[in-house]
Amino acid sequence: MQNEYALLDSGEGRKLERFGYVVLSRPCEQAVWERQDPEAWAVCSASFDREHGWTACGGAQMPDSWVVTINDITMRLKPSPAGHLGVFPETRELWGMVTDTLRGAQVKGSGVLNLFAYSGGATMAAARAGFPVCHLDSSKSMVTRARDNAALNHLGDAPIRWIVEDVNKFLDREIRRGRRYDAIMLDPPSFGRGARGEQYKIDRDLVLTLEKCKALLTEKSVFLLLTSHTRGVTAPQLEGVVGGLMGRGKTATGEMELTGATGVRAVSSGVWVQWKPEQ
Numbered sequence: 621m622q623n624e625y626a627l628l629d630s631g632e633g634r635k636l637e638r639f640g641y642v643v644l645s646r647p648c649e650q651a652v653w654e655r656q657d658p659e660a661w662a663v664c665s666a667s668f669d670r671e672h673g674w675t676a677c678g679g680a681q682m683p684d685s686w687v688v689t690i691n692d693i694t695m696r697l698k699p700s701p702a703g704h705l706g707v708f709p710e711t712r713e714l715w716g717m718v719t720d721t722l723r724g725a726q727v728k729g730s731g732v733l734n735l736f737a738y739s740g741g742a743t744m745a746a747a748r749a750g751f752p753v754c755h756l757d758s759s760k761s762m763v764t765r766a767r768d769n770a771a772l773n774h775l776g777d778a779p780i781r782w783i784v785e786d787v788n789k790f791l792d793r794e795i796r797r798g799r800r801y802d803a804i805m806l807d808p809p810s811f812g813r814g815a816r817g818e819q820y821k822i823d824r825d826l827v828l829t830l831e832k833c834k835a836l837l838t839e840k841s842v843f844l845l846l847t848s849h850t851r852g853v854t855a856p857q858l859e860g861v862v863g864g865l866m867g868r869g870k871t872a873t874g875e876m877e878l879t880g881a882t883g884v885r886a887v888s889s890g891v892w893v894q895w896k897p898e899q
């Protein structure tokens with residue numbers, strides 16, 4: 621497996637990560653401990669904080685954009701004014717799980733629906749298993765980015781529908797059309813905006829979104845995968861919501877972690893729950 625991402629160290633409210641040839645230091649609230657390897661931070665290419673934005677370290681150059689391969693998925697990264705890059709590396713282990721689960725399954729409905737799909741990591745994980753994918757995000761620029769990423773992965777001609785829309789509006793329309801999907805993945809933000817400014821609040825809207833997702837799954841669906849980066853949301857909570865709502869089936873959960881070489885302390889960065897119907 622090709623992987624150019626690694627967590628190098630964390631501590632004192634920051635994380636140090638390698639994305640290919642670029643090493644970045646960014647804020648990380650969870651890293652309440654001391655740094656394990658203070659010397660590692662000397663190799664940093666650029667640093668981000670909310671007050672000053674991005675600052676190149678020493679004589680290093682901060683590229684406007686660059687390409688990395690993370691767990692066999694290639695992506696263009698671009699530092700944003702909010703300190704994001706266009707990938708959440710804590711989701712990388714899930715990409716493999718998505719590909720492996722779908723490889724053992726058959727397309728019976730409209731394929732995989734990826735909601736809040738951002739730069740497309742999970743979309744490409746599903747597409748590389750041979751499934752048609754519907755990729756939805758309210759941000760036009762993120763959908764363009766995901767499309768460019770698909771091309772970088774030789775998936776430019778894969779059967780992927782690219783949709784810029786508000787999640788709940790789109791789900792209502794798909795239900796009216798009678799469409800059914802084999803699998804659904806969703807990564808709702810704590811707070812977000814639809815394509816026409818519609819508010820999305822995870823604590824207010826998640827259950828409604830999940831009910832709509834349930835209505836859109838085929839009878840013999842493969843899975844529903846919910847991930848959350850929202851602070852305070854725990855795996856048992858998500859499992860309770862998904863298990864209770866989806867009914868008969870099996871759930872599995874776990875933490876999404878930033879990880880690096882053996883010995884580097886992992887940083888928990890969210891939780892996931894996967895539901896599969898009873899066979």
Ligand SMILES: C[S@@+](CC[C@H](N)C(=O)[O-])C[C@H]1O[C@@H](n2cnc3c(N)ncnc32)[C@H](O)[C@@H]1O
Nearest residue numbers: 711736738757758759786787807812813814820
């Ligand atoms: C937490 S990010 C998803 C990260 C992504 N799943 C990944 O792992 O790379 C949330 C995404 O949801 C989108 N979004 C926020 N509110 C939305 C809404 N109401 N409808 C559709 N997309 C929305 C944002 O544009 C953003 O790309």
